[in-house]
Each structure stands twice: as C-alpha cells, then as structure tokens.
Amino acid sequence: xxxxxxxxxxxxxxxxxxxxxxxxxxxxxxxxxxxxxxxxxxxxxxxxxxxxxxxxxxxxxxxxxxxxxxxxxxxxxxxxxxxxxxxxxxxxxxxxxxxxxxxxxxxxxxxxxxxxxxxxxxxxxxxxxxxxxxxxxxxxxxxxxxxxxxxxxxxxxxxxxxxxxxxxxxxxxxxxxxxxxxxxxxxxxxxxxxxxxxxxxxxxxxxx
Amino acid sequence: xxxxxxxxxxxxxxxxxxxxxxxxxxxxxxxxxxxxxxxxxxxxxxxxxxxxxxxxxxxxxxxxxxxxxxxxxxxxxxxxxxxxxxxxxxxxxxxxxxxxxxxxxxxxxxxxxxxxxxxxxxxxxxxxxxxxxxxxxxxxxxxxxxxxxxxxxxxxxxxxxxxxxxxxxxxxxxxxxxxxxxxxxxxxxxxxxxxxxxxxxxxxxxxx
Numbered sequence: 001x002x003x004x005x006x007x008x009x010x011x012x013x014x015x016x017x018x019x020x021x022x023x024x025x026x027x028x029x030x031x032x033x034x035x036x037x038x039x040x041x042x043x044x045x046x047x048x049x050x051x052x053x054x055x056x057x058x059x060x061x062x063x064x065x066x067x068x069x070x071x072x073x074x075x076x077x078x079x080x081x082x083x084x085x086x087x088x089x090x091x092x093x094x095x096x097x098x099x100x101x102x103x104x105x106x107x108x109x110x111x112x113x114x115x116x117x118x119x120x121x122x123x124x125x126x127x128x129x130x131x132x133x134x135x136x137x138x139x140x141x142x143x144x145x146x147x148x149x150x151x152x153x154x155x156x157x158x159x160x161x162x163x164x165x166x167x168x169x170x171x172x173x174x175x176x177x178x179x180x181x182x183x184x185x186x187x188x189x190x191x192x193x194x195x196x197x198x199x200x201x202x203x204x205x206x207x208x
Numbered sequence: 209x210x211x212x213x214x215x216x217x218x219x220x221x222x223x224x225x226x227x228x229x230x231x232x233x234x235x236x237x238x239x240x241x242x243x244x245x246x247x248x249x250x251x252x253x254x255x256x257x258x259x260x261x262x263x264x265x266x267x268x269x270x271x272x273x274x275x276x277x278x279x280x281x282x283x284x285x286x287x288x289x290x291x292x293x294x295x296x297x298x299x300x301x302x303x304x305x306x307x308x309x310x311x312x313x314x315x316x317x318x319x320x321x322x323x324x325x326x327x328x329x330x331x332x333x334x335x336x337x338x339x340x341x342x343x344x345x346x347x348x349x350x351x352x353x354x355x356x357x358x359x360x361x362x363x364x365x366x367x368x369x370x371x372x373x374x375x376x377x378x379x380x381x382x383x384x385x386x387x388x389x390x391x392x393x394x395x396x397x398x399x400x401x402x403x404x405x406x407x408x409x410x411x412x413x414x415x416x
Contacts, residue, residue, distance in 0.1 A: 045297040047298055048297075071254055074280060074281035074285070078281075078299060089253040099285050
C-alpha cells in the first residue's frame with residue numbers, strides 16, 4: 001500500500017463534530033482535502049457501526065479517499081474498507097493481517113520503538129504515533145516526545161502518522177522529521193467550518 | 209451444519225460465573241455435557257475478547273464442542289471458531305454470511321416470525337428464540353410466549369434454541385414443540401457445581 005497518501009488523516013468523532021452527521025463531517029473534510037479517513041465509533045452497537053460505515057464509505061468512495069475502520073476488522077470487511085487501524089487494546093496486527101490478506105491497509109498505534117518494530121514484524125502498513133500533544137478526545141493515550149518520535153522514525157521504515165492534540169498551530173513542531181502525515185480529530189471536525197479547517201491544515205502540511 | 213447438536217447450549221457470563229475464569233466455567237460445563245458453547249463478552253476490549261476466545265477455544269476443541277462467538281465476526285475468524293451468534297443489534301446476517309462463507313454456523317436472535325423468516329433468507333444456520341422466561345442476565349430482551357414460539361417454529365425449518373431464563377425447573381414447559389435445544393446462562397455457570405448443573409440439565413433435556 002505504498003501509494004497511500006497519509007498527509008492529512010482525518011479521524012471522526014461523533015461527540016465533537018460541528019455538524020449533524022458523521023458522513024457530513026467527512027464530506028466537508030473531504031472537500032477541504034483530507035487524504036485518509038478513519039471511522040472511529042467507540043460506543044456504537046455493531047449494527048450501528050456497520051450502518052455508519054456504509055454511509056461514510058459512500059462519501060469516501062465519491063472522493064476517492066481510503067476509508068480506515070478503527071478496531072473492527074469485521075466492519076472493515078463488511079463495507080470493503082481500505083483497511084483497519086488497531087490500537088494496543090485491539091486485535092493483534094498479525095491476526096488481522098492473516099484475516100484481511102496482504103492488500104488491505106493495517107495501521108497500528110505505537111508509542112515506543114519496540115511497539116513499532118513489533119507492528120512492522122506483524123505486517124503493519126503504517127504507524128499512528130502519539131499522543132504527541134495532550135488531547136481531550138481520547139483518555140488512554142501515552143505521551144510521545146519529539147525524541148521518542150525520532151527514535152521510532154529511526155527504528156522502522158513504515159509510514160508514520162502523528163496523532164494526539166495535533167492542530168494547525170502546533171503541527172509544524174514536527175516538520176522535517178520524516179513524518180508522513182498528521183492525524184487530526186477536533187482541529188477539523190469540531191471547527192465551525194470543517195472544510196476551511198481541513199484546507200488550512202492541508203496548506204500548513206505542505207511545509208511538513 | 210445440519211450435524212450440530214444444539215441440545216444444551218451454554219452461554220458464558222463472566223459476571224455470574226461461580227468459578228474464577230471463563231475457560232474454567234466452560235471446562236466444567238463441558239464435563240457436564242453441554243453440546244455448544246457461546247462466548248459472550250460485552251465489556252471486553254477487542255484484545256481481551258480475542259485472548260479470552262483463544263483460551264476458551266482450547267477447551268472446546270479438547271471436548272470436541274463447537275464454539276460460537278457472540279456478535280464479533282472478526283473474533284470468530286481470528287480463532288477459527290465454529291461460528292457467530294448475531295443479535296438484532298449486531299451485523300446483518302447476510303453480511304456475516306458473505307464474510308464467513310457457507311460453512312460457518314451463524315445463529316440469529318429472533319422474537320418474531322418475520323425476524324425468523326428474514327434470518328432464514330439471510331443464511332442463518334439456527335435461531336435463538338426468546339426471552340421465553342424473564343431473565344436477569346440481559347436487559348434488552350423481548351418476551352416470547354409459547355404461542356409466539358409455536359408460530360416461529362411453524363414459520364421456519366431452521367434449528368431453534370430457546371433462551372431467556374431457562375432453567376432445570378422450567379425448561380420442560382417447552383417440551384414436545386419441536387425445539388432443538390435450550391440456551392442456558394445462570395442455570396449452569398452461576399451454580400456452585402457447574403458440571404452437576406449441566407449434567408442435570410442434559411438429563412432433563414432428554415425428555416425435550
């Protein structure tokens with residue numbers, strides 16, 4: 001999956017979004033230039049998650065953007081998503097890779113070089129590294145310093161997306177480190193003008 | 209999957225069990241003669257659910273009993289379980305059948321003849337019908353009367369397992385109705401002697 005553009009990686013959040021539906025937040029963000037969308041639904045029943053994924057997939061397909069499903073390999077298969085993102089509390093990457101086959105994207109959350117190396121060994125396609133800043137949108141994050149990020153970057157050759165409190169005003173603190181993209185939640189979906197927020201972030205990331 | 213013996217269908221419950229681990233509750237119940245085991249984990253992370261499923265699968269394999277995973281098609285695939293059980297809030301049966309292929313067991317919860325017919329059309333292998341009695345182990349159940357059960361039995365030719373408050377003292381109220389088995393939670397796993405409770409239920413179900 002070397003051709004995936006991880007530059008501006010949107011993570012959905014139904015509790016923070018400034019519009020009425022998750023699919024509408026994704027549509028506006030796609031208009032603004034996000035390059036990947038991860039659908040995250042932590043409270044939904046499986047049926048709700050599946051139905052939400054169907055609606056979001058229609059949007060990402062229309063914009064030609066890969067859709068990544070958080071945690072749930074079965075939901076990803078159900079909607080033929082581009083892949084899944086797995087946290088350290090989700091299914092092991094090696095098992096997900098066996099189920100999904102070689103062609104699907106599998107992202108893994110990593111906060112330590114050894115987790116990054118394990119993910120690589122287990123067949124991960126990219127790493128989500130963070131939390132690089134404090135974040136209010138996720139409770140169970142671990143802090144990742146610039147030094148730690150550099151260690152992870154040096155340890156593995158997988159694409160790296162930074163995550164955790166990333167916004168327009170702070171993302172360039174990580175410029176020039178060989179990072180492939182930035183994952184953003186509230187700095188896009190919680191903004192009054194989602195499209196404009198995505199456009200601005202995309203413009204800033206040109207200097208990344 | 210016409211050869212599956214649904215006679216005594218154990219559903220796990222980590223909050224009610226009288227022993228220390230889910231796999232130990234399953235082992236004791238298997239000693240007592242349960243014919244199917246459904247692993248239900250409503251609070252677990254995906255990683256915990258997966259790891260629990262690995263441990264229970266080792267037990268069910270040792271006893272030659274099919275293991276059914278509640279809700280999570282991906283966990284079922286991860287441990288090569290015999291199949292999944294889907295409630296009305298889980299993934300649609302038709303989608304799960306497409307993902308799992310023709311050979312896996314897919315059970316569907318049904319409380320109405322139309323749900324039973326839909327499940328049959330969607331490729332279900334068996335039906336879980338209930339709640340036939342009031343139950344404390346599940347909040348979102350709908351009551352199924354004897355008359356309703358007879359309607360469902362007449363509507364579809366799939367194996368039917370009754371569920372919901374079933375215990376040794378009441379299960380024979382549904383004898384002679386062409387029901388294929390009884391699903392039991394607390395009447396087995398919450399008993400001080402799990403093996404003995406399963407044996408007694410198995411003996412009673414000979415008159416089913």
